Amino acid sequence: MATMTTGNPSRADANRRRILDVALAELLRDPDASMDQIARAAGVVRRTVYGHFPSREALISTLTDEAVQALADADVAGRTGVTDPAEALARSVLALWATADRYRLLIALAQRTVTVQGIRERLAPVRAAKIRVLQQGLEEGVFTSPLPAPALAYVHEQTLFAVMEAVNDGLLAAEEAGRAATVTVLTSAGVPASLATALVTRVSSHP
The missing domain is CATH 1.10.10.60 (Homeodomain-like)
Structure with missing residues (x-):
C-alpha cells in the first residue's frame, strides 16, 4: 500500500x-x-x-499507476546486481509477485475500468527490462524458446495475470502462487523444470 x-x-x-x-x-x-x-x-x-x-474510474486509474510504479521498483530491486539471466528472471518474478499479490484484486478491478490494454501500456517499462534479460539469456543459451524475447515477455506477463486470476478464483493458494508462477515462467523460457524448481527454492531461501 x-x-x-x-x-x-x-x-x-x-x-x-x-x-x-x-x-x-x-x-x-x-x-x-x-x-x-x-x-x-x-x-x-x-x-x-x-x-x-x-470519477471513480479516475481514482482507480491513479491507484493503478501507483501499483505499476511499485511493480517497476520491485523488478529493479529484485534483479539489481544479478548477472545470471535465469537467476535475474527468477528474482524479478518473485519480487514482482510479492508486490502484485498486494494489488491483485485492484488489478482485476482495473481490468474492468482502465482496460487490459491500458494496464499493458503502463507496464511497458517493466516489459522492456524483462525483454533485455530474456534476450541475454537466449543469446547465452540459458533460455531456449521458439519465441523471440519480446513475444516471450508477453507470455510471461500474461502468465502472471493468469496466476493472479487463479488465486482470486480460489484455484491456487496465495502462499504457493509466487513460487509456482516463477517456476512456470522459467520453464516457459526453456529452463528444465527440475533446475527451475531448484533455482526458485534457492533464491527464495536467500532473497
Whole structure:
C-alpha cells in the first residue's frame, strides 16, 4: 500500500494522499466500494474526493499507476546486481509477485475500468527490462524458446495475470502462487523444470 507523504505537505496534498491510501484499502476489501464509502472511510465529504478525482474510474486509474510504479521498483530491486539471466528472471518474478499479490484484486478491478490494454501500456517499462534479460539469456543459451524475447515477455506477463486470476478464483493458494508462477515462467523460457524448481527454492531461501 502507498505510504503517507512526509514533511509538511499542503492540506490538499495530504487529503489526496489519504484518499488514495483509504481508497486502496477499501477497494481491496470491497471491489464495489463507492465514492461515498471511500469518502466516509477517509473522513472527508464526497465533494473533497471528487475535487481530487472527477470519477471513480479516475481514482482507480491513479491507484493503478501507483501499483505499476511499485511493480517497476520491485523488478529493479529484485534483479539489481544479478548477472545470471535465469537467476535475474527468477528474482524479478518473485519480487514482482510479492508486490502484485498486494494489488491483485485492484488489478482485476482495473481490468474492468482502465482496460487490459491500458494496464499493458503502463507496464511497458517493466516489459522492456524483462525483454533485455530474456534476450541475454537466449543469446547465452540459458533460455531456449521458439519465441523471440519480446513475444516471450508477453507470455510471461500474461502468465502472471493468469496466476493472479487463479488465486482470486480460489484455484491456487496465495502462499504457493509466487513460487509456482516463477517456476512456470522459467520453464516457459526453456529452463528444465527440475533446475527451475531448484533455482526458485534457492533464491527464495536467500532473497
